[in-house]
Amino acid sequence: MTRFLQVLFIIICLRANVSAQINSQPITIGQTATLWSDILQENRHINIYLPEGYNAADTVRYPVIFVLDGGMEEDFFHLAGIVRYNTQPWIARFPRSIVVGIENTNRRRDFTFAVPNTDFIEKAGFKKTNFPQYGQSAKYIGFLEKELQPWLSKNFRVSEQRTVIGESLAGLLASEILLRHPQLFSTYIIISPSLWWDDESLLKTAVNVTPARVYIGAPNKAEDKRMYEDAVKLYDHIKAAKNIEAVFDYLPEELHSTVIHQAVYNAFKKLYPKTALSQ
Numbered sequence: 001m002t003r004f005l006q007v008l009f010i011i012i013c014l015r016a017n018v019s020a021q022i023n024s025q026p027i028t029i030g031q032t033a034t035l036w037s038d039i040l041q042e043n044r045h046i047n048i049y050l051p052e053g054y055n056a057a058d059t060v061r062y063p064v065i066f067v068l069d070g071g072m073e074e075d076f077f078h079l080a081g082i083v084r085y086n087t088q089p090w091i092a093r094f095p096r097s098i099v100v101g102i103e104n105t106n107r108r109r110d111f112t113f114a115v116p117n118t119d120f121i122e123k124a125g126f127k128k129t130n131f132p133q134y135g136q137s138a139k140y141i142g143f144l145e146k147e148l149q150p151w152l153s154k155n156f157r158v159s160e161q162r163t164v165i166g167e168s169l170a171g172l173l174a175s176e177i178l179l180r181h182p183q184l185f186s187t188y189i190i191i192s193p194s195l196w197w198d199d200e201s202l203l204k205t206a207v208n209v210t211p212a213r214v215y216i217g218a219p220n221k222a223e224d225k226r227m228y229e230d231a232v233k234l235y236d237h238i239k240a241a242k243n244i245e246a247v248f249d250y251l252p253e254e255l256h257s258t259v260i261h262q263a264v265y266n267a268f269k270k271l272y273p274k275t276a277l278s279q
Contacts, residue, residue: 029080030099032072035151039143040110045103046148047072048156049080051087051096056157063097063161064152066144066185068111068170070101079165079264086268094272097163098156102148109133110140111169113176115198124196124226137173144177145184163187167260169194175202175234182210189267191217191260195230203233211243213271217263219254227256247271 030049037044047070051062065083070076079099086093104110114135121128152158164185166174171193178188179202193216195202216235221228228250235248247270254262 037143037147039139039147042105047076047101049099061157061159063095064158065097065099065163067099067101068166068173069104071103075260076101078261082265093268098158106133107169109136111137111173112197113137120199137176141177141181161186165189165264167191172197178214179205179207182208182212187213187271189215189264191263192219192227192256193231193234195234196226200230203237207238207241209242214238214244214246215267215271217249217251217259219256219259220252223255
């Protein structure tokens with residue numbers, strides 16, 4: 001190749017690259033809103049995925065799936081993808097849904113309930129210094145019930161069907177809501193819940209008979225036997241309750257750090273087993 005042809009080839013490649021950049025478009029999967037909370041006394045960033053065909057002028061109302069660890073750098077992005085996949089017309093496992101991710105500011109503070117002392121923290125294998133703030137789940141639950149849910153009802157076409165997804169400390173919070181405030185959600189996806197908080201005192205809470213679907217998932221028990229056993233105890237605690245449809249799922253190939261994605265996918269399969277193919 002002559003020098004001239006080499007230069008011409010480089011120019012063509014550069015022009016093609018510039019053209020590709022000019023013609024590119026961003027990919028958008030949702031929107032982010034900032035909501036001031038009087039209860040929490042801070043701004044909270046709310047990520048929202050709206051299903052295909054969503055139209056604010058329509059009369060259609062959509063179920064809402066709440067992701068407690070719902071920041072873009074947390075679980076919102078990949079869990080919204082699972083919801084989108086399962087609601088495609090060739091899957092149709094459950095109705096197209098709105099996904100609401102609540103970005104964290106201090107999850108150890110917000111996802112744990114008040115306790116008389118914190119001696120149990122070190123007994124559970126953690127350092128007290130890891131929890132400089134804790135025990136304010138009551139405020140966070142109040143934020144969900146009195147601020148976030150009404151705000152969503154005012155601004156989006158939401159139905160009364162609500163699902164909450166929580167893993168680890170968020171699983172502890174989801175378990176607390178199930179046992180103490182069951183009216184807030186109709187479906188609970190609880191994964192590897194940190195029920196060690198306050199020496200498993202939450203498991204002594206009486207089960208309310210509010211109708212609900214509950215999935216409880218646990219990763220490999222060799223990694224954390226106590227966490228696995230606590231998940232089993234939670235399942236045993238609620239499975240006999242009237243009007244609760246409970247499912248336990250053991251995922252031995254997953255670790256605490258990897259379990260949420262597969263568990264949420266499994267939860268939708270087990271809670272909504274009927275697909276378009278089987279109808």
